[in-house]
Amino acid sequence: MNSPALSITSAVPDPALLDLPWNLPLADWPTEHIAALPKGISRHLVRFVHLAGHVIAVKETTSELARQEYDMLRTLQRLDVPCxxxxxxxxxxxxxxxEPLAPVLITRHLRFSLPYRALYSQTLRAETGTRLVDALAVLLVRLHIAGFFWGDVSLSNTLFRRDAGAFAAYLVDAETGKLYDGGLSNGQRENDLEIARVNIAGELLDLQTGGRLGEDLDPVEVADGIVAAYRTLWAELTGAESFPSSERWRISERVERLNALGFDIEELSIQQDDTGDGTRVRIQPKVVDAGHHSRRLLRLTGLDAGENQARRLLNDLDAYRAIGDRAQQDEEMIAHEWLVKVFEPIVRAIPRELRGKLEPAEVFHQLLEHRWHLSEETGRPVPVAEALTDYIDTVLRHRRDEVTVVGPPTAMLTAPLALGEEEQEEDWRKNV
Structure with missing residues (x-):
């Protein structure tokens, strides 16, 4: 009896997929195909694989779950959700x-992203743990606004990219998720939030058991932080606000607060009511869209950066525009000049062998920080060229490559590390 033909479902199939050893279990794939990148914990076997000049993640699962998750991720991408x-x-x-082998889901590796377990060396500091949870809270709010119930919120199911001193979170595993056209009920949101709190506490307690948490980090307190961060952001983005009609300036103030959080208002409902206390105005954002600063930077310069990175680059652009009293000149012309005379020369000055360390926008942000610290230490304004040389030699050169970092073996929720893998993982962590 002939075996059924290999089936590839893809919106844009890559012919190079046919060159991979699909007749072997994923665990037995030759090392020549495997990319050494850090992996998070997964209930399924996952391998990073080289494919035609880029890297893909291959996950063994069931046919139904693979197709369901593939369709969901495509939908979330159309909704502009980070995933x-x-x-x-x-x-x-x-x-x-x-003999039949397990179907696989293939996703593209998110460049410069890391699982949470890769974001610490010997111990996870409280500051880093809080920033990870804050990033996850923002992601969860964005998912809920889109009407997506995750059902398995955790640090393990998220990838993180550095974003100008903070982190940006991306959904990795949509296997348990479901999209609701009419939006989520309060009960569904609270359910997701409780799942997040319990899972995060468990993940951090696991690190604590292994002696990999800082002494000042309380797993339960950090996990509770996602509840507080989520509710604060949700209220700011969706909550109604009422005030006297004489304080109509508060409408602009609300919009500015949302922009400062990185969100644009697509629609704003404004109602004016006559009450016994006088005329009052009630406002409520109807639809909020993330990426306010990223979109402005992309429009002005063509640079695609994280929200906080974009905010930092725009601050530098605005400062550049203010030099010589050019505030009245065309913003797009000044932005192009800044790009050519400020940003691009710095990026080109990074030695080729160090360009895999960090994204260009993150390098630019860190350089600005480094220059400020040097100026504070020396008590004089430090020129950009001097700060750049010092940053490359004392900071960047000693960082690991976050685009090509060698990671520990894939961890499984249901299986302990194989003999020797704990030592391999420890060696890897010492180099993080």
Whole structure:
């Protein structure tokens, strides 16, 4: 009996997929195909694999779950939700003897992203833990605004990218998620929030058991932080506000607060009511869209950066524009001049062998920070060229490559590390 033909489901299939050893279980793939990148904890076997000049993540799962998650990730991408990019579903796999092999879901590796376990060396500091949870809270709010119930919120199911002193979170695992056209009920949101709190506490307690938490970090307190961060942001983005009609300036103030948080208002409902206390105005954002600063930076310069990175670059651009009293000149012309004379020369000055350390926008942000600290230490304004040389030699050169970092073996929720893998993981952590 002939085996069924290999099936590839993909919006834009890559012919190079046919060159991979689909007749082997994923655990047995030759090392020549495997990319050494840090992996998070997963209930399924996951491998990073080289494919035609880039890296993909291959996850063994069931046919139903693979197709369901593939479709969900495509939908979330259309909704502009931060998540990994789905590439394909491979099914009808068989080994050399014709025995069936597990179908796989393929996603594109998110460059410069790291699982939470890769963001600490010997111990996870309280500051880092809080920033990770804050980033996850922002992601969860964005998902809920889109009507997405995650069902398995955790640090393990999230990837993080550095974003100008903070982190930006991206959904990795949408296997348990469901999208509701009419939006989520308060009960569904609270359920997701409680799942997040319990899972995060468990993940951090696991690190604590292994002696990898800072002494000043309380796992339960950090996990509770996602509840507070989420509710504060949700109220700011969706909550109604009422005030006397004489204080109409508060409408602009509300918009500015939302912009400062990185959100744009697509629609604002304003109602004016006559009450016994006089005329009052009631406002409520109807639809909020994340990426206010990122979109402005992209429009002005063509640079695609994280929200906090974009905010920092725009601050530098605005400062550049203020020099010589050019505030009245065309903003786009000044932005192009800044790009050519300030940003691009700094990026080009980074030695080629160090360009995999960090994204260009993150390098620029860190350089600005480094220059400020040097000026404070020396008591004089430090020129950019001098700060750049010092930053490259004393900071950047000693960082690991976050685009090509060698990571520990894939961890499984249901299985302990194999003999020798704990030592491998410890060696890797010492180099983080």
């Amino acid at each position: 990994v990019e789905p590439v394909a579903v491979i099914s009808n796999r068989t080994d050399a003897g014709g």
